[in-house]
Amino acid sequence: MNKTTKVYLVLLPILLLAVAGVALYSKFVLNADNVTNAKTGDCVRDAPEDKDEPFRLVACTDAGAKYKVLAVLGTGGGRCADVAGASTSTTTDDSNIVCMGAKDVDPAKAINVAKEGDCVDLDPAEPQRADCASKEADHKVLKRVENVLSFQSDGACHNVPGADKSYSWDWKGSSDISKKVDGMTVDVVLCLGPLPAH
Incomplete structure (x- = not known):
C-alpha cells in the first residue's frame, strides 16, 4: 500500500463524516422552522408574502404564532376537513399534509x-x-x-x-x-x- 492510498483511507471517513454533518446541520438547524418538521401541538406563523415558505414553525409564545398543528397526515391519510378544529392546511416537501387550526382553538368544541x-x-x-x-x-x-x-x-x-x-x-x-x-x-x-x- 503506497503513501497516497494510506492518506485516502484516512481522509475518506473524515470526508464522509463531514458531508453527513453538513446534511444533518442543514436539515435540523437551518431548516428547523420548516413545516416539514411539524408535529401535533407545534405552533406556526403565517407569512403569505413569503411565496416559498408561507408557513414557518415558531414557539407558541411567539407573538407571530397564529396556528396550532392539530394533525400531520401522510399521503392518503385523510382530509384536514375531518380533523377537529382544523381551518387551514399546507403540504410539506415530503407530501405530508399539516392540518392547522387557530392557535387558541379547542378541538373538543x-x-x-x-x-x-x-x-x-x-x-x-x-x-x-x-x-x-x-x-x-x-x-x-x-x-x-x-x-x-x-x-x-x-x-x-x-x-x-x-x-x-x-x-x-x-x-x-x-x-x-x-x-x-x-x-x-x-x-x-x-x-x-x-x-x-x-
Whole structure:
C-alpha cells in the first residue's frame, strides 16, 4: 500500500463524516422552522408574502404564532376537513399534509366533527360543540349529512323529525387535498333540534 492510498483511507471517513454533518446541520438547524418538521401541538406563523415558505414553525409564545398543528397526515391519510378544529392546511416537501387550526382553538368544541347525539351552542359567532348538560348547549344534532349539493343544503333537514334549524359547515382552508369542487357541495349540514331550557 503506497503513501497516497494510506492518506485516502484516512481522509475518506473524515470526508464522509463531514458531508453527513453538513446534511444533518442543514436539515435540523437551518431548516428547523420548516413545516416539514411539524408535529401535533407545534405552533406556526403565517407569512403569505413569503411565496416559498408561507408557513414557518415558531414557539407558541411567539407573538407571530397564529396556528396550532392539530394533525400531520401522510399521503392518503385523510382530509384536514375531518380533523377537529382544523381551518387551514399546507403540504410539506415530503407530501405530508399539516392540518392547522387557530392557535387558541379547542378541538373538543369543534363543530366540524359534530355527530348525531352531540349538542351544540349556536350563540357564539362560530357555533361550537357543548356538553349536553351545560347551560351553553341549546340544540342537539339529530342528523349529520355530508357532501350535500350546495343548492340542496337549505332543504337537507326538512324531513328530519324535530329539526328546527340547520347549520352548514364548509372547509375554507388552503391547500387541502380534496375531491370536492369548491362551491358545488357543502361538507357538512347538521340538522338540529332544540334542547329544553336548563
